[in-house]
Amino acid sequence: MSAQVEADVRTISPEMPAMFDGVKLAAVATVLYVIVRSLNLKCPTVAPDVTCQDTPLNRYLLKSCPILTKEYIPPLLWGKSGHLQTALYGKMGRVKSPKPCGLHDITMVICPGIGNHSEKHYIRTFVDYSQKQGYRCSVLNHLGALPNLELTSPRMFTYGCTWEFSAMVGYIKRTFPQTQLIVVGFSLGGNIACKYLGENPANQERVLCCVSVCQGYSALRAQETFLQWDQCRRLYNFIMADNMKKIILSHRGSLFGMSSSKMEFADLSRLYSATSLMQIDDNIMRKFHGHNSLKEYYEKESCVHYIHNISVPLLLVNSSDDPLVHQSLLTIPRTLAEKKENVIFALTLHGGHLGFFEGAVLFPQPLSWMDKVIVSYANAICQWVKHRPLCLKEK
Numbered sequence: 001m002s003a004q005v006e007a008d009v010r011t012i013s014p015e016m017p018a019m020f021d022g023v024k025l026a027a028v029a030t031v032l033y034v035i036v037r038s039l040n041l042k043c044p045t046v047a048p049d050v051t052c053q054d055t056p057l058n059r060y061l062l063k064s065c066p067i068l069t070k071e072y073i074p075p076l077l078w079g080k081s082g083h084l085q086t087a088l089y090g091k092m093g094r095v096k097s098p099k100p101c102g103l104h105d106i107t108m109v110i111c112p113g114i115g116n117h118s119e120k121h122y123i124r125t126f127v128d129y130s131q132k133q134g135y136r137c138s139v140l141n142h143l144g145a146l147p148n149l150e151l152t153s154p155r156m157f158t159y160g161c162t163w164e165f166s167a168m169v170g171y172i173k174r175t176f177p178q179t180q181l182i183v184v185g186f187s188l189g190g191n192i193a194c195k196y197l198g199e200n201p202a203n204q205e206r207v208l209c210c211v212s213v214c215q216g217y218s219a220l221r222a223q224e225t226f227l228q229w230d231q232c233r234r235l236y237n238f239i240m241a242d243n244m245k246k247i248i249l250s251h252r253g254s255l256f257g258m259s260s261s262k263m264e265f266a267d268l269s270r271l272y273s274a275t276s277l278m279q280i281d282d283n284i285m286r287k288f289h290g291h292n293s294l295k296e297y298y299e300k301e302s303c304v305h306y307i308h309n310i311s312v313p314l315l316l317v318n319s320s321d322d323p324l325v326h327q328s329l330l331t332i333p334r335t336l337a338e339k340k341e342n343v344i345f346a347l348t349l350h351g352g353h354l355g356f357f358e359g360a361v362l363f364p365q366p367l368s369w370m371d372k373v374i375v376s377y378a379n380a381i382c383q384w385v386k387h388r389p390l391c392l393k394e395k
Contacts, residue, residue, distance in 0.1 A: 043349070047071045048317075051337040052344040057313065057384060061344065064380035065373070072369050074350045075359040085352025086236075086323055106208070106382060107136040107179045109169050111189030113214075113354065114240065115157075115247055117141040122186075122354060126371050133375050136179065140168050140189070144251050151254040154261035155288050156247070159188060159219055159281070160301025162196040166203070169196075173206065182378050183210040186354055187324075190215030191303045194314075198306030209313040209381045211374050214354050216325045217307070217332040219298035223278050225326035234276075236324055241277045248284060262287050304332055314343045315377050317370070319351035346373070 047069055052058045062069055074085070108130055112123050118139035127137045143164055144156035157164065172179065185193030190212030197203050197210055216222045226237045248255065248271060256263045263284070270283040278294065286297035299305070307314075316333040318325060330347065337345035348356070348369075357364035 045071050045073045046349050048346040048348045050344060050346050051334050053338070053341040055341045058341070058344060060384055061313070061377065061380050064383065065376045067369070067373055067376050068344075068346055072348050072350065072356070073358065075357055075362060075364050085319075085321075085350065085355025085357060105134065105136065105179065106182060106378075107138060107172055107176060108182045108184055108378070109165075109172060110137060110139045111165055111183075111185040111193045112139065112142065112145075113187030113189055115142065115145050115243055116186070116189075117145040119146070122368075125366055125368075126184075126374070129367055129371050130375055130378075133379065135182070135375075135378070136176070138168060138172050140165050144247055147250075151251045154255050154258045154263065156251065156255065158285050158288055158301060159298070160191055160195050160303065161289060162192055162199065165192050165196050169203070179206070181207045182381070183207055184374060185210075185212045185215065187214045187216075190316075191217070191219075191301075194303035194307045194310065195301070197312070198303060198309035201309070201311075204310065204312050207312050208385060209315070209378065210310065211315045211317070211377060213317045213370055213374070214319065214322060214325060215303070215316075216329050218302045218304040218329060220295060220302060221304075222326065222329055223294075223298065225328065226277065230326075231323040233323060233326070237276050241274060241280055244277065244280050245271060245274065248280070262290070307332075307336060308340065311342060313381055314340075315374075316343065316345045317348075317373060318345075319348045319353070319356070321350055322353045324353045 050062065050068060052062075108127075110123065110127070112118070112120060116123065118124070118127075118141055123139055127139065130137050142157035144151055169181065172181070183193045183197060185191070193210060194212055194215070197207065226233055228234060252268065255261060256265060256268050267283050267287070271280065274280045274283065281297060282294040286294060289297075291297035291300065316337070318330055318333065320327070333343075333345040334347075337343040351369070354370065356368045356370035358367075358369050359365050
C-alpha cells in the first residue's frame with residue numbers, strides 16, 4: 001500500500017513545478033494585461049479634433065498655431081491615462097514652478113480652477129512662460145482659497161460668480177488704460193471667464209480673445225454625471241468635496257459667526273456630513289448669493305447660457321479622457337463652434353483634467369502642451385490684430 005502511494009507521489013511530483021510555473025506566467029500575463037489596459041498603452045497618439053467654421057481668422061489661427069493640428073504626444077508609460085494625468089496635476093501641479101516676474105504690454109487676466117490661486121504650481125508655470133513671451137499677467141485669487149489669509153466678509157467664491165473677476169479686470173483697465181486683455185480660464189475658472197464676457201457686452205471691451213481649458217460648461221447637466229462611478233467620477237467628487245469642506249471650515253468664523261452672514265450653524269452641521277459637491281453647493285454655496293434652490297444656482301451660474309454672447313475670438317480646449325468632464329457635456333462647445341465663426345473647439349484624446357503633460361518616457365516636462373497652446377493662440381491673435389489688413393489681403 002505504502003509502496004503504491006510513494007509511486008504515485010513520485011509520478012505527480014515532477015508535474016507540480018511545471019503547474020506552478022504556468023500559474024506564475026498566467027499571473028504575470030494578467031498583470032501586464034491590466035497595466036496595458038489601464039494605462040491605455042495601445043491607444044494611438046493623434047492630433048486634437050478641431051471644430052470650427054472656415055473663416056479667414058480661423059484659417060490664420062490654425063496656420064499660426066501648428067500645435068493645434070499636430071499630434072499631442074504624452075509621456076509614453078503613463079501619459080495616456082487620464083487619471084494619472086489628473087492626479088499628477090492635482091498633487092504636483094508641475095514638476096518645477098518658477099517664481100514669476102516681469103511687466104509687459106498686453107495683459108492676461110487669469111481665472112484659476114476650483115479652490116486655486118496664484119501660488120498653485122500650474123498657475124506659476126503658465127504665468128512664467130507667458131511673461132517670457134511678453135505678456136503682463138494678473139491672476140484672480142478666489143475668495144477663501146489662499147491659505148492663512150482670513151476672509152473679511154461672510155462670502156467666498158462660488159461656481160460662477162463673476163464679481164471678483166470683474167473687479168480684478170476693472171482694476172487692470174484703470175491702472176493700465178492702454179492695455180488690451182487676453183482672458184484665460186482653467187476648469188471652474190473657464191466657466192467664470194466665459195460667463196463674465198457673455199453676461200455683458202461691455203465686458204468684452206479691450207478684450208482680444210478668450211481661452212477656456214477643461215471647463216464643464218453646465219453644472220446642472222454635470223451634477224448627475226458626478227454621482228456616477230464611470231471613470232471613478234464619484235470618487236473625484238468625494239475628494240473635491242473634502243477639499244471644499246476644508247476651505248470652508250478654515251473660514252468658519254467669518255462665514256458662520258458674523259451677524260450679516262446668511263449661514264446658520266445648522267448649515268455647518270450639514271457641511272460636516274456632506275460627501276459630494278452637490279450637497280455642499282445645496283447647503284452652503286448657493287446661499288452666499290441668495291439662490292432658492294440648487295437647480296437655480298446651477299442654472300444662473302453656468303456659462304452655457306451666456307457663452308453664445310461672446311463675440312471676441314474664443315478657444316475652448318477639452319480632453320476626451322478628462323475624468324471630471326463627462327463626454328455628454330462636450331456637445332456644448334462642439335455645437336457652439338459649428339454655429340459661431342469666432343469659436344474654435346479643440347478636443348484632445350489624452351490630457352486628463354488640466355494635465356496635458358509632455359515628456360519622453362517617464363518624467364514630464366515642466367511646461368505642458370496646455371501652456372504652449374494658450375500662448376501660441378494668444379500670439380497668433382496679437383499678430384492678426386496687428387497685421388489684419390495684410391492677412392485679409394493675402395487670403
